[in-house]
Amino acid sequence: MTTEQQxxxxxxxxVAYRFGGPEAVxxxxxxxxxxxxxxxxxxxxxxxxxxxxHRMRSRDLPEGLGFxxxxxxxxxxxxxxxxxxxxxGVVVAVGDEVTGFAPGDEVxxxxxxxxxxxxxxxxxxxxxxxxxxxAGLDMQQSVALVFGGHTALAFLDRxxxxxxxxxxxxxASGAVGTAAVQLAKQRGARVTAVCGTRNVELVRSLGADRVxxxxxxxxxxxxxxxxAILDCVGNAPFxxxxxxxxxxxxxxxxxxxxxGMLRASRDSRRSGKLVTASGAPVSHERFxxxxxLADSGALxxxxxxxxxxxxxxxxxxxxxTGHKTGSVVLxxx
Ligand SMILES: NC(=O)c1ccc[n+]([C@@H]2O[C@H](COP(=O)([O-])OP(=O)(O)OC[C@H]3O[C@@H](n4cnc5c(N)ncnc54)[C@H](OP(=O)(O)O)[C@@H]3O)[C@@H](O)[C@H]2O)c1
Numbered sequence: 001m002t003t004e005q006q007x008x009x010x011x012x013x014x015v016a017y018r019f020g021g022p023e024a025v026x027x028x029x030x031x032x033x034x035x036x037x038x039x040x041x042x043x044x045x046x047x048x049x050x051x052x053x054h055r056m057r058s059r060d061l062p063e064g065l066g067f068x069x070x071x072x073x074x075x076x077x078x079x080x081x082x083x084x085x086x087x088x089g090v091v092v093a094v095g096d097e098v099t100g101f102a103p104g105d106e107v108x109x110x111x112x113x114x115x116x117x118x119x120x121x122x123x124x125x126x127x128x129x130x131x132x133x134x135a136g137l138d139m140q141q142s143v144a145l146v147f148g149g150h151t152a153l154a155f156l157d158r159x160x161x162x163x164x165x166x167x168x169x170x171x172a173s174g175a176v177g178t179a180a181v182q183l184a185k186q187r188g189a190r191v192t193a194v195c196g197t198r199n200v201e202l203v204r205s206l207g208a209d210r211v212x213x214x215x216x217x218x219x220x221x222x223x224x225x226x227x228a229i230l231d232c233v234g235n236a237p238f239x240x241x242x243x244x245x246x247x248x249x250x251x252x253x254x255x256x257x258x259x260g261m262l263r264a265s266r267d268s269r270r271s272g273k274l275v276t277a278s279g280a281p282v283s284h285e286r287f288x289x290x291x292x293l294a295d296s297g298a299l300x301x302x303x304x305x306x307x308x309x310x311x312x313x314x315x316x317x318x319x320x321t322g323h324k325t326g327s328v329v330l331x332x333x
Contacts, residue, residue, distance in 0.1 A: 011120040011121050015027075021058065022317040042123075043090045083115050107133055153279075153287070165227040183299065184230075185207035195211065231254055261277045263275075
């Protein structure tokens with residue numbers, strides 16, 4: 001820590017005090033957070049600029065979900081000025097009620113809607129998904145597992161994907177998709193991945209058994225059926241893909257419209273297939289699976305680009321294209 005930080009006063013953080021384009025974000029000095037009794041204080045080495053940061057900053061939500069803006073994002077300005085849903089870093093302090101982690105531990109964590117990862121220090125409630133960092137990966141590689149890995153774990157667990165299952169991952173080249181392909185393979189599933197032409201080889205290298213290029217083929221029109229379809233794009237509502245799901249199978253809507261959310265339980269009841277827009281809870285133990293798999297070589301991070309904190313606006317600009325591959329990492333320490 002610098003002398004100033006030791007005094008517990010200031011840290012550098014990327015902040016957005018208004019909704020808008022990438023230029024709404026700037027780096028400035030902020031007060032250092034002080035952990036509460038049930039919180040860890042982590043010196044952040046790396047975070048990612050994720051699609052969630054894009055959504056929070058720009059208010060770009062899936063169709064019909066605009067009414068959530070004042071509730072979840074803020075009325076006149078972002079409710080959480082410091083974005084960043086994930087971190088990799090070193091624990092520097094823990095509150096009295098924290099167990100299982102101590103200063104000096106190298107950790108990864110998913111802050112989720114708490115945000116706050118785009119800063120030199122982050123306060124993390126112990127209730128969040130936190131685990132030891134993979135020993136064999138550096139901080140930037142480690143953080144690239146978190147956002148997509150946490151989400152993919154939650155949804156694959158929800159459908160209890162296991163050995164022999166046929167799984168289709170729509171949007172296999174994004175942060176969630178690249179993790180989902182690998183995690184489904186690791187469970188013994190047979191994986192069909194849907195991505196664009198330039199990512200076909202990458203996705204195959206992650207273990208996909210079959211790759212469908214969405215620019216030339218429509219996976220709903222080839223007569224194939226799956227035990228689970230994981231939609232990470234938002235263009236696979238139940239009406240469109242019902243015939244591609246085996247009896248008793250699942251449609252996992254990682255992203256969907258308000259209509260898709262509202263109809264999920266009705267579609268489930270009527271079809272006998274699981275249709276859901278929510279994942280299973282991810283405990284510390286489940287989350288630690290990401291580190292174990294990374295250390296065994298079964299899960300590898302996919303990093304599109306890495307930016308220094310000072311270049312955070314450029315990082316947002318790249319994420320805004322909607323065409324990143326895997327994660328866009330922010331180097332902070
Ligand atoms: N429910 C939850 O808890 C939760 C959690 C995390 C994320 N999400 C949502 O899940 C979605 C995916 O997140 P992410 O982080 O993976 O996003 P991402 O990394 O930004 O995804 C970008 C990828 O999507 C691919 N893509 C775009 N259009 C496609 C299409 N028609 N077919 C197949 N692939 C396509 C792009 O490939 P090309 O460049 O080739 O087009 C790109 O590689 C987001 O909408 C996010 O909001 C939900």
